[in-house]
Amino acid sequence: MEQISGRELAGDSRQNTVGMLEGVAAAMTRWSERWFPDAYIFAAIAVIVVAVGAMAIGAPVKTVGRAFGDGFWTLIPFTMQMVIGAISGYVVAVSPPAAKVMNRLARLPRGPRSAVAFVAFVSISTSLLNWAISLIFSGLLVRVLARREDLRMDYRAAGAAAYLGLGATWALGLSSSAAQLQANPESLPKGLLAITGVIPFSETIFLPQSFLVVAVLTIISVLIAYFSAPTGDRVRTAVDMGVDVSDQETRLSAPVRPGDRLDHSPVITIMIVLLGAVWIWHEFTTKNPILAISNLNTYNFVFLMLGMLLNWRPKRFLNAIAKSVPSTAGVLIQFPLYGGIAFILTKAAVPSGVPLSEHLAHFFVAISSHSSFSAVMGLHSAILGFFIPSGGGKWIIEAPYVIETAKAVQVHLGWAVTVYNAAEALPNLINPFWMLPLLGVLGLRARDVIGFTFTQLLVHFPVVIFLLWALTSTLQYHPPWMP
Structure with missing residues (x-):
């Protein structure tokens, strides 16, 4: 009788377990694809x-309606900041220099499973800089x-694996919507600012505890990506799935009219980027670098200038922007609704003068303690995040009672933001909404x-x-701090 090694038995057991998980997840996906409406409906x-x-706690209909209308436009600055952040990340990711880096990185993995783990690491690492860069760059890397x-x-x-940056760590990085919002008082609705105050990056994503969470999640994610990657007959390549992964780079056509020459000339780009570089240098040399990068306008400006430079020619830069804009539609229409929600809450x-946010805070204080x-x-944030897939917008809803509860049970306020960030990313792993661009x-x-x-x-x-x-107890x- 043929002997079966322990390694083969372990491999079969692992494959059976993964196969069972894939079956459960596939069933969940089919259900969500059939029954889940657009994210706008949830908002x-x-x-x-x-x-x-x-109204159930006694607020007059007129008061509720006025609060909704008064708050509807309060998030417009933050909405545009989020849109520019997504656009600039996309523009950087699709630039020719990024493509060259991608081609070099694609030569590094030696085997198929190590390639999957490598994509996971790249996705997570880039997500700490910008979630849009992570999503697009990692997807293009997979194609290469x-x-x-x-x-x-x-x-x-x-x-x-290319999706892990958005599903595991992006909310703990520089593009964290909640951390960015709390560090920028001019972007916060006044009612929310009065509750939370200003919480700088040094108290949220730059905490040593936050770094530890990122490190643990990175290691775990890469290991799972490696060991869950199918081998042998279970592998399905792009060719097996009928996906064309050939290079589809769009080449710029030559100028036709004399006026087109400016569209193709890098001179315009160089002049704009040089002006921007002067301002960036001033910001980072006259201020604490942590405070400088925590300013959402500075963060967006840096990536927008970088995207302009990497695309070199204005025409290519504008083409990249045009392709990125459709992915921001959800932000543009949903965030005003979140602003209205924030005003209704606060x-x-x-x-008697007690808004709904205080009632929610009393409830969570009653069921919570410091530990x-x-x-x-x-x-709570993870469950709600599955139904409201929006990092910054959902924080507007949760922040009033989350921060009030944190103050009541004496929890570090910056850590309360990190709790939200880390937990809010979890449902992204199974919510098709954020997967669409990838x-x-x-x-x-x-x-x-x-x-x-x-x-x-x-596992996460x-x-x-x-x-x-x-x-929690280490802080x-x-x-x-009120500005």
């Missing part, structure tokens, strides 16, 4: 729920890797990758909640 439902909640004839890489697993008071705050709020780049469907991201979620969820709970509470 609209949130408005209705919050309005009904305010898939062209290697010597690398029989599972295209689905690599695609899922301004639509009952005759349980992070676990309770983490679970899936467009890869030519895949959500059901192709979600089995692998669901496997990540099963308990690890994240445990870390948030365990690290001391101090009152909010």
Whole structure:
């Protein structure tokens, strides 16, 4: 009788487990694709729920309606900042120099599973700089890797690995919407600013505890990506899936009219970037670098100038912007609704003068303590995040009662933001909403990758909640700083 080695038995057991998880995740994906409406519908439902909640505790209909209208436009500066951040990240990711870096990186992995793990590492690393760069750059990297004839890489697993930056760590990086919002008082609605105060980066994403969470999630994500990547007959390459991964770079056509020459001339780009460089140099040499980069306008300006420089010619730069704009439609229409929600929560008071946000804070204070705050709020934020897929917009909803609860149970306010950030990213792993730009780049469907991201979620969820709970006691509470 043929002997079966322990390694083969372990391999079969692992493949069976992964196959079962893929089946569960695929079923969940089919359900969500069939029944989930557009993310805008969830934002609209949130408005209705919050309005009904305010009226249920005694706020007059007129007061609720006025609060909604007064708050509707309060997030316009932040909305445009988020849009510019997404556009600038996309423009950097699709630039010719980024393509050259991508081609060089694609030569590094030696085997198919190491290639998947490498994509996961690149996705997570770049997400700490900008979530849009991570999503687009990692997706394009997968396509370049898939062209290697010597690398029989599972295209689905690599695609899922490219998504890990947005599903694991982006909210703990520089483009964290909640951290950016709290560090910029001019972007905060006044009612929210009065509750939270200003919380700089040094108290949120630059905390040593936040770095630890990022390090643990990076290691875990890369290991899971490596060991969950199919091998042998289970591998499905891009060719197997009928996906064309040939180089589809759009070449600039030569100028036709004399006026077109300026569109193709780098002189304009050089002059604008030089002016921008003077301002950037001044910002970072006259201010604390942490404070400088925490300014959302500075952050966006740096990446926009970088995108302009890397694309070199104005025509290429404008083409990249045109391709990036459709991905920002959700932000443009949803964020005003979140502004209205914030005002209903904080301004639509009952005759006694107590708004809905305070009632919610009292509820969470009643079920929380200093030690349980992070676990309770983490679970709450993760569950709500599945239905309201918006980092900064959802923070506008949660911040009033999350911060009030943190103050009541004496939890470090910057850590409360980190709790939100780390937990809010978890549902991204199985929510098709944020996958759409990446899936467009890869030519895949959500059901192709979600089995692998669901496997990540099963491990991430308990690890994240445990870390948030365990690290809470390492930080001391101090009152909010008011500008």
